[in-house]
Amino acid sequence: MEKRKRVLLAKPGLDAHDMGIKLIARALKDAGAEVVYGGIYVTPEEITKTAVEEDVDVLGLSFHSSTHLVEAPKIMRLLKEKGRDDLTVVVGGCIPLEDVSDLKKMGVQEVFGSGSSLDDIVDFMIKG
Amino acid sequence: MFDKDNIKSLKEKLKEWEEKRERKALEKLGERQGLFETHSQIPVKRLYTPKDIQDFDYERDNGFPGDYPFTRGIYPVGYRSRTWQARQVCGFATPEETNERLKYLIEMGETGVTVVFDLPTNNHAIDSDNPLAEGQVGMNGLPVDTLQDMEDAFDGIDIVKYPVTLIARCPVMLFMLIAVAEKRGIDLSKLRGTSQLDFLTSYVANKQAIFPAPKEAFRYFVDIIEYLARNMPNWNPMAIGGYAHRDSGTDAVQEMAFMLSGAISYTQAFLDRGLRLEEFAPKFTFFMGCHNNFFEEIAKFRATRKLWARIMKERFGAKDPRAMLLRLHVQTDGNTLTAEQALNNIARVAIQSLASLLGGVSSLHSDSYDEAICIPTEESARISLRTQQILLEETGVADTIDPLAGSYYVEWLTKQLEERASKLIGEIDAMGGMPEAIESGWLQRKMDDSVNRYWDAIRKGERTVVGLNKYRIKEEIRVKAFKVDPSYERKQLARLKKVKAERDNEKVKSGLSGIQDAVKKGENIVPPSIEAVKAYATLEEIMNALFGDKVRAYREVIRARHRQIAV
Structure with missing residues (x-):
């Protein structure tokens, strides 16, 4: 049997719009993934530390206050320093389309902005 | 309102209707x-x-x-005489840009001003130079670090003629507005604005994490309401x-x-x-x-x-x-x-x-x-x-x-x-009341249950959201970028640096210890807080003097609670 995917979900930045990421957490659990939920107001240091300690396969980040281009590069750099840039990083939330290519250039694998379906997000995280 | 005999006859007729008419229609058509x-x-x-x-x-x-009991409204004439004034909220970039916009809105005919604050100020009560604030200064509202910011935001605006609404649960911005009024020689009893200050909604719904536990925080807000009731009777405090x-x-x-x-x-x-x-x-x-x-x-x-x-x-x-x-x-x-x-x-x-x-x-x-x-x-x-x-x-x-x-x-x-x-x-x-409901985690569980029930029903298609889980079309959703020029953040940091360099640090120190004394002695915290504001102590310094480490400790309690996912 295939190993269950371990997913870390977290919401960096100073806003607290966590309804979406919590719904994803529940849907992932329902779909059989192991979910580590990092919560709100998490710093890049906290996120990457948890990602290493929990030995996760996927990292999902949610942004709603326009800080994705400030926080995501820090997280990607720290992952690299910790030797975990093999992680599948997925970004979601309120993301303008023109920022998607910048995020992908940094190594973010997929971006799920407004209007994404929950099933697509869960499928991507579990199947990669 | 209804005659007993009428109700009795209605019940009989209703029963007859249900058996003869309704049941037949349901058998045929279903629901x-x-x-x-x-x-x-x-x-x-x-x-x-x-x-x-x-x-x-x-x-x-x-x-x-x-x-x-006012079921039919609180006004004897409803909407036939007065309707309401539409007001726009305002606050962005730096105090200077906000000031320009506020003046423009007044020119356009607004009868008062409503100010919102940025995330570092409003949701975290931290200064713009706190590393956590990076990239978020002036983004979704007015950044406020010191009295200078409020003085500049309201420069040239008659705050008696145009009542100010402060959308903030954190009380420091209100202290700053009071200081602005006092420095202008305004009689405080003339101020007619509104402050939000509903701190009980900060913990669970807004997850603000800027206060100690509710029971501990209560005393501060009682101080504030007491001060406002006695000195600013025309102000809407909460x-x-x-x-x-x-x-x-x-x-x-x-x-x-x-x-x-x-x-x-x-x-x-x-x-x-x-x-x-x-x-x-x-x-x-x-x-x-x-x-x-x-x-x-x-x-x-x-x-x-x-x-x-x-x-x-x-x-x-x-x-x-x-x-x-x-x-x-x-x-x-x-x-x-x-x-x-x-x-x-x-x-x-x-x-x-x-x-x-x-x-x-x-x-x-x-x-x-x-x-x-x-x-x-x-x-x-x-x-x-x-x-x-x-x-x-x-x-x-x-x-x-x-x-x-x-x-x-x-x-x-x-x-x-x-x-x-x-x-x-x-x-x-x-x-024991709302503080206990929050501290025990009961309120959080109730809310999580409701959210899950609501969204589960949408996922299962039991609840329709048109366009979301039914009647979908293929479309590209263009989220418009809201980008505040990053130079505003640099400008605000420079403003804060200048105030810190020019202020009298002895005065700041004595202002802050004045707050701590009042906290310890159980005296009203508002007058010393206004003094510290006038000495240009920062938002974060004043919050620390008021609450010390208690906020940080409770912030972790709130964060831990929000990490729990009800399944």
Whole structure:
């Protein structure tokens, strides 16, 4: 049997719009993934530390206050320093389309902005 | 209201109709879904008749507009004389840019100014130079670090003529506005603005994490209300919210109960301090959302007015009717908007605005259709204003007061909501009030359960959201970038650096220790806080002097609680 995917979900930045990421957490659990939920107001240091300690396969980040281009590069750099840039990083939330290519250039694998379906997000995280 | 004999004969005829007519039609046609219920899970019957409100007593349950129990509204003439002034909120970039915009809005005819603050200031009470604030300074509101920022934001604006509304639970911005007034030699009793200060909604609904645990934080807010009641009698000190709970996922009954339980806890604490009801209660304002379930929302506004009046009169012994009024501002609920087929939101907002008007609310903000994907554009903001104008001036719905009174369904539902909210308030009372409900984690669990129930129903298709889980189309959703020029953050950091370099640090130190002394000795914290503000102590320094390490400790409690996922 295939190993269950371990997913870390977290919401960096100073806003607290966590309804979406919590719904994803529940849907992932329902779909059989192991979910580590990092919560709100998490710093890049906290996120990457948890990602290493929990030995996760996927990292999902949610942004709603326009800080994705400030926080995501820090997280990607720290992952690299910790030797975990093999992680599948997925970004979601309120993301303008023109920022998607910048995020992908940094190594973010997929971006799920407004209007994404929950099933697509869960499928991507579990199947990669 | 109904004759007993009439009800008896009605019951017989109804039974006959159900057996002969209704049953046959149902056998033939069936119903389009198995379960009909409101958002608050109140089962909705197929038909309402006088039988459902046979105990209804017009004078007891409704009364006249402007009279106890205010079910039909708090104004004797409803919307026929005064409607409301539409006001735009403002705050962005730096105090200088905000000042320019505020002056522009006044030139355009606004009768007051409403200021919002950026995330570091409002949600975290940290200074712009705190590393956590990077990239977020001036992004969604006005950044405030020191008195200088408030002086510059309100420079050249007559704050007596144009009442200021501060959308902030953190009290330091209010202290700064008071300092601005004092430095200008303004008699404080002339200030007529509004502060939010509803700190009980900061923990669960807004997750602000800027205060100690509720029971510890209470004393500070009692100090503030006492100060305002005694020195600024024309100021509206508290806007008590249900909206934040509703928009985080609770249902209508919970929204009513959590808001009113908060108001009860405040009222009790202010009375315990020795304040008189008449000194603060007439100045309370309330703030709720308007969701999709049309009749439930109308009934909610009617029932909430009635319930609050009853609580003030029966529980707190209010004599002055002004202390029983629910002055209610409503905003259509943001979480009902979809990013998918966003123009559909115009229809949603129009229906919610209609429900608000039929519910007799005191003022209304209609959302813009694009709010699920960006900050409203000028066009979308205009459409939401036009929606209100169409309702008021074209449709005639606001031409008579409380037009749905007497509807079997609406009166039945009003009673249901009143009873169910009352019961939930009773549960919170039994716990010891809102602070306990928050500290024990009960409120968080209730909210999580509601959110999960709501979204599970959407996922399973039991609840329809048009465009989201039904009638989808292929479309590209363009989230518009809201980019504040990053040079504003640098500008604000430079402003803060300059103030820190030029201020008298001895004065700052003595100002801050003045706060700490008052905290220790149990004296009112407001006067020393205003002194520290005048010495140009920063927001973060003042918050630290007020609360010390307690905030950081409770921030972790809140974060840990929000990490739990109810499955």
